[in-house]
Amino acid sequence: MTILHFTVPPLPEYIISGVYEATEGDRHPNRRNIGVFDLLVVRKGCLYVTENGRPFDIDAGSFLILRPDTHHFPTQGCTENTIHYWLHFQTSGGWISGEDGSVPKKDESLELQPFSPNYFTVKVPQFGTLPQPQKAFELLDSLASLVQHGHRIQSLWRQQLLFQELFEQLAAALDTPVSSPSSSCAEQAAAFLREHYREEFKAQTLGENINFHPVYIARCMQKEFGCSPVEYLLRYRIEQAKLLLLQTDQTVSRIAEDVGFNHAAYFTSCFAKQEGLSPRKYRQRFS
Numbered sequence: 001m002t003i004l005h006f007t008v009p010p011l012p013e014y015i016i017s018g019v020y021e022a023t024e025g026d027r028h029p030n031r032r033n034i035g036v037f038d039l040l041v042v043r044k045g046c047l048y049v050t051e052n053g054r055p056f057d058i059d060a061g062s063f064l065i066l067r068p069d070t071h072h073f074p075t076q077g078c079t080e081n082t083i084h085y086w087l088h089f090q091t092s093g094g095w096i097s098g099e100d101g102s103v104p105k106k107d108e109s110l111e112l113q114p115f116s117p118n119y120f121t122v123k124v125p126q127f128g129t130l131p132q133p134q135k136a137f138e139l140l141d142s143l144a145s146l147v148q149h150g151h152r153i154q155s156l157w158r159q160q161l162l163f164q165e166l167f168e169q170l171a172a173a174l175d176t177p178v179s180s181p182s183s184s185c186a187e188q189a190a191a192f193l194r195e196h197y198r199e200e201f202k203a204q205t206l207g208e209n210i211n212f213h214p215v216y217i218a219r220c221m222q223k224e225f226g227c228s229p230v231e232y233l234l235r236y237r238i239e240q241a242k243l244l245l246l247q248t249d250q251t252v253s254r255i256a257e258d259v260g261f262n263h264a265a266y267f268t269s270c271f272a273k274q275e276g277l278s279p280r281k282y283r284q285r286f287s
Helices: 133-149 151-177 183-194 203-210 216-225 230-247 252-258 265-273 281-287
Strands: 004-008 013-022 037-044 046-051 054-059 062-064 073-076 082-090 095-099 120-125 126-128
Touching: 004 062, 004 126, 004 133, 037 046, 037 054, 037 133, 046 082, 054 062, 062 151, 073 281, 082 133, 082 151, 120 151, 126 151, 133 151, 133 183, 133 230, 133 265, 133 281, 151 281, 183 203, 183 230, 203 216, 230 265, 230 281, 252 265, 252 281, 265 281
Parallel strands: none
Antiparallel strands: 004 095, 004 120, 013 082, 037 062, 037 082, 046 054, 046 073, 062 126
């Protein structure tokens, strides 16, 4: 396994991102020395990419970081409809690459100096599986929604914060253990809630659909996500509402209804509690 070692501070910097739906036969671009890191995260299907002669099959829930100083090209076309996120980032700090278990060449910038920041190294696998794919997808969706408002200071600040949270997820993939029963249950529950977020929540319905007892589901989600199924659903509905606030001109009442709230006033209260400002002020600030 190839490990990328990033010297921080400064932290890696987000540039731009998006989501692309490829059809059967579509290929990733053939590029050489593009000058920025290119993060690929697959949500559905599989991407086939080769970097410097090493092929990678990036399937659903996996990621690959293409280096800025190498040649990468499509190994083959997609064999099915494939949805993937792409994200460009850069670092003005030092970075090095080494194989798993090996000691990479010493980075002189890591040496501490008097009255200087406490420099350290963040290790990220170049290729791996996301420890919490649903959470990563949410972060990437939020980043993509902010791209069209990237000229605003508030949006630029929000983009960097979201990217740092995503980068932490990538680093966590290095020490991800084999999926436990509790994490598998939590991921299944999260996937179901995301797919049916517009519908009325019933713990019994959730349990019947993923074949786990509701009490066990709640315990697993609390362990893996730090919240109950109801809290997870509420957070996801708010995230979907934020996308609609930025991407459409729909009224707050219509958006509340679209994301599963029965009452606009309750939606506004929940939104303000989570985001620290009302839906209307959020729209004004970021659009």
